[in-house]
Amino acid sequence: MPELPEVEVVRAGLAPAVTGARIAAVDVLDVRALTRHDPSSGDFEQLATGATIGAAVRRGKFLWLPLDSAGGPRAIVGHLGMSGQLLLRTPDHPGDDRHARIRLHLEHPAHGELRVDFVDQRTFGSLAVDRLVPTADAEIAGFSGEATGEWARLVPTQVAHIARDPLDPAFDDDLFFHRMSRRASGVKRVLLDQGLISGIGNIYADESLWAVALHGEQPASSLTRRRRLDLLRAVRDVLGKALVEGGTSFDEQYVNVNGESGYFAHSLNAYGRAGLPCPRCGTPMVREAFMNRSSHRCPRCQRLRRPRAARGR
DNA sequence: CGAAAGACCTGAGTGC
DNA sequence: TGCACTCAGGTCTTTC
DSSP states (O other): OOOHHHHHHHHHHHHHHHHTOEEEEEEEEOOOGGOOOOOGGGGHHHHHOOOOBOOOETTTTTEEEOOSSSSSOEEEEEEEETTEEEEEEEEOOOOTTTTTEEEEEEETTTTTEEEEEEEEESSOOOEEEEEEEEEESSOOSBBBBBBOOOTEEEGGGGGGSOOOOOTTOOOOOOHHHHHHOOOOSSSHHHOOOOTSSSSSHHHHHHHHHHHHHHHHBBBBBSHHHHHHHHHHHHHHHHHHHHHHHHHHHGGHHHHHHHSTTTTTTOOSSSOOOOOOOSSSTTOEEEEEETTTEEEEEOOTTOOOOGGGGGGGO
């Protein structure tokens, strides 16, 4: 499942190939890939065709390509959902992809013709052309490597409500701690709430909680400031390590080959380890139902600690 | 505003 | 062989 590190690998792989490229043509093979596109603003193909891409930008799990199109600043916004891939290909790559949804035919001044294929088996991902609006805090909208431009402090409308991710220099730690303190729900739910902190999915939530020995159902408001600091540090550590592994394991070949390989190449301490010994204490890990999905934890290290007042009988 | 539940979607795997 | 079911889960929408 693409979370922040995986999306960043895609962004970094795409950036040198698409920056400065002109979109010569667009093929929409499956309209379900446009579910996030607002047709009242114009037709996706028409808005994208002829535009030149300024960069590849990411916030959390959202990715966007600012366009130089007329009629106000816009971008192609992408979300990979659960199974989406953005694959960089040569123009003659066979079109036999069963799950290819959208193709962008590009002309790059230095690299010539190339193609970006949006491939998505489960169709939870999508592309859209969206307007860019100023960021609420006037800071840089997202991560775009070294690239910069007039789009730098503009964010797609559909990403505006998404919180900054914890690797963003403009992420406000104290704001996050404050909002956390007002949440009675479990701390895992808070980590997955993209409106509070973005980029974390089920895998890295479980990994981060394991790293600081926290139970996911522990009420967020019950954590001391010290625990919150530890947790945020663990989140950054887990995401950062996955990013390094993702970067080294697929290198620049990644987008040319296969977006899925390498997603789980890094070592996991909790996710998917039900029945296996906890790497810290050796106790068999457990898998529990959580919000229509699964949580993985060590029943010994990660125990629920009820607040004193609520500890009954 | 927060919290929780439902909807969306396809393919692999399992049990009968 | 076929059928029903479960699981994978990110985000948006609805309801309270």
